[in-house]
Structure formats: structure tokens, C-alpha cells
């Protein structure tokens with residue numbers, strides 16, 4: 258006879274014995290229980306999200322807040338450069354403005370560059386050469402006013 262839990266061969270005392278030892282009965286029971294609980298939890302989660310979309314929205318917002326402002330900057334940058342449905346795509350991705358691989362693939366990389374290179378909550382990311390891509394040596398943190406001034410100069 259093969260134990261239903263550990264698959265070891267054993268000699269059953271009675272025909273009804275399905276497990277080789279008491280511990281295997283216990284383990285099998287726990288396993289079934291935890292699978293059931295997991296299922297219940299995910300089902301509860303699914304129903305909860307469906308019933309309370311506004312709470313899910315707030316949870317996501319809270320999550321972004323915890324990640325910090327640099328995370329949303331990184332996110333917006335990716336949208337501008339790679340999401341064809343983004344309203345700014347034509348001025349960025351559409352013009353070949355992309356993001357260097359290190360930044361694109363890792364928020365942590367971008368975040369640590371930002372913290373080491375003058376990031377502050379009132380500043381925005383700016384490309385020094387507007388025709389070049391987002392990469393460490395082409396980017397700096399400036400105020401929105403400065404950025405608008407530069408843009409006007411470039412337009413002239």
C-alpha cells in the first residue's frame with residue numbers, strides 16, 4: 258500500500274488505513290485546509306474588489322504614495338515614451354525619445370540616480386538636450402518654471 262500523503266510504501270493494519278503514520282494524516286489534513294483557506298481568501302478578495310472599486314482605487318493610490326513621487330515620475334516617463342495611447346506620446350516616443358535600459362528596467366536604478374543627483378519634491382525631470390533620450394548624463398532636476406522658460410527659448 259502507498260501512503261496517500263508521503264507516497265511511501267507501508268503495510269496497512271486495516272483496509273481503511275490510507276496513511277503510513279499519524280503525522281501523514283495530520284499533514285494531509287493541514288494541506289487540504291490551507292488550500293481551502295487560500296481559495297476562500299482569493300474568492301473573498303475577488304468579490305471585495307468587484308463590490309468596492311473605490312477602495313481598490315484608494316489602495317492603489319496609497320501604494321503609489323508609499324512608493325513616492327519619483328515612482329510616479331518614472332511611471333509617467335515610461336507612458337510618454339512607450340504607450341502609444343498616451344496623450345504626450347507624439348512628443349516623446351513618437352519622436353524617438355526613449356529611456357536608457359538601466360532606467361527602463363529598474364525603478365530602483367532610476368530612484369537612486371534621482372536621490373544622488375539633486376532630486377527634490379518641487380522639481381521635475383528635464384532633458385538637457387531635448388533631442389536626446391532619458392539617460393543619466395542627459396537629465397537633471399529643475400523647477401517647472403525653469404523648464405517652461407527653457408521651452409519658450411527653444412520655441413523661438
Ligand SMILES: [Zn+2]
Nearest residue numbers: 260263277281
Ligand atoms: Zn506517509
